[in-house]
Amino acid sequence: MPRSARRSPLVEVRHSQVHGYGVFALRRIRKGTTVMEYVGERVSHAEADARYEHKDARDNHTFLFTVDSRTVIDGGVDGNDARYINHGCDPNCESTTRDRRVFIEAIRTIEPGEELCYDYQIQRDDDDPADVDEIFACRCGATGCRGSMLEPRKPVRAKKKRVIRAAGSRSRVATGASKRRAAPAKAHQGAARKGGQGAAKGGRAAKKGGRAAKKGGRKPRR
Numbered sequence: 692m693p694r695s696a697r698r699s700p701l702v703e704v705r706h707s708q709v710h711g712y713g714v715f716a717l718r719r720i721r722k723g724t725t726v727m728e729y730v731g732e733r734v735s736h737a738e739a740d741a742r743y744e745h746k747d748a749r750d751n752h753t754f755l756f757t758v759d760s761r762t763v764i765d766g767g768v769d770g771n772d773a774r775y776i777n778h779g780c781d782p783n784c785e786s787t788t789r790d791r792r793v794f795i796e797a798i799r800t801i802e803p804g805e806e807l808c809y810d811y812q813i814q815r816d817d818d819d820p821a822d823v824d825e826i827f828a829c830r831c832g833a834t835g836c837r838g839s840m841l842e843p844r845k846p847v848r849a850k851k852k853r854v855i856r857a858a859g860s861r862s863r864v865a866t867g868a869s870k871r872r873a874a875p876a877k878a879h880q881g882a883a884r885k886g887g888q889g890a891a892k893g894g895r896a897a898k899k900g901g902r903a904a905k906k907g908g909r910k911p912r913r
Contacts (some may be wrong), residue, residue, distance in 0.1 A: 692733075701726060702807065704775050709831055712775045713806045720801040729756055729773040729793040731766035739763040748820065751827050751840070758791050778840045779808025781833035812842040893909065 700717055707713025720726060731754065734742075739755050742765065754767035754774050766774035773795055776784065783801050786809060787794050801807065813827060820826070824839040837843060 697752065699803040702772065704772050707777055707806060709777045709779075709806065709808070711777075713808075714772055714776045716805050716807065717894055718800045718803050720797045722797055722799050724797045726795045726797060727771065729764060729766060729771075729786065729795060731756075731764045731770035731774070732768035733758070733762050734765055735761065736763055739765060749826050754795055756786075758788065758793060762791065764793060777806065777808050777831070778811040778829055779806075779831040779833060780810065780829060781831070782809040783807060784809040808820050811840045813840050815841055815844070 701720060702714050703717055704712050704714055707715075736757075738892075743755070754765055754770060756764040756766060758764055776795060783797050783799050783805065784799060784807050785798050787796055795807070796811065808831065815823070826839060827840045829838055829840050831835055
């Protein structure tokens with residue numbers, strides 16, 4: 692029997708102090724190791740939206756993970772242990788997309804007994820309720836925890852002021868709204884959505900693509 696086949700399992704799922712179930716290392720996982728693939732039924736964005744159309748806006752559980760503009764992985768159907776990996780603001784893992792498949796990789800060495808986590812960076816929507824950060828509160832306990840599984844709020848840019856000079860008159864200052872940039876495509880590679888709102892993560896999609904994890908995927912119902 693090959694030596695690799697005799698090795699003990701790399702991780703296990705058990706109750707987590709962070710939230711519900713979590714995934715824990717059973718042995719040392721070196722930086723750069725591909726821990727597992729995020730799998731599930733692959734569906735279109737339209738189908739993913741339809742499945743979670745009536746999802747309670749205050750339900751922060753999600754299994755959806757956006758692969759690209761055409762495909763979403765629903766980890767709630769034929770999924771694996773990857774859907775139990777919790778969010779963390781000081782993550783030891785990240786999600787990566789290769790050949791339209793999503794993998795969870797270690798970004799530092801993980802010791803036996805340590806819980807795996809990655810930054811979901813769940814996308815924000817314009818119609819989010821005022822307490823959306825409460826709904827998606829983070830309890831990872833990291834020193835730099837930002838308190839939310841959502842992506843950080845973008846800083847509000849001050850409106851540019853331009854000086855308008857009219858012939859025969861004094862200068863006056865007018866506030867000019869800069870041209871709004873087109874919003875990025877709804878499904879970025881590796882971005883998870885918010886269910887119901889086209890979120891690939893049970894209501895919200897996490898950006899996982901590239902090497903930026905916006906889980907990334909959705910959390911299972913506990």
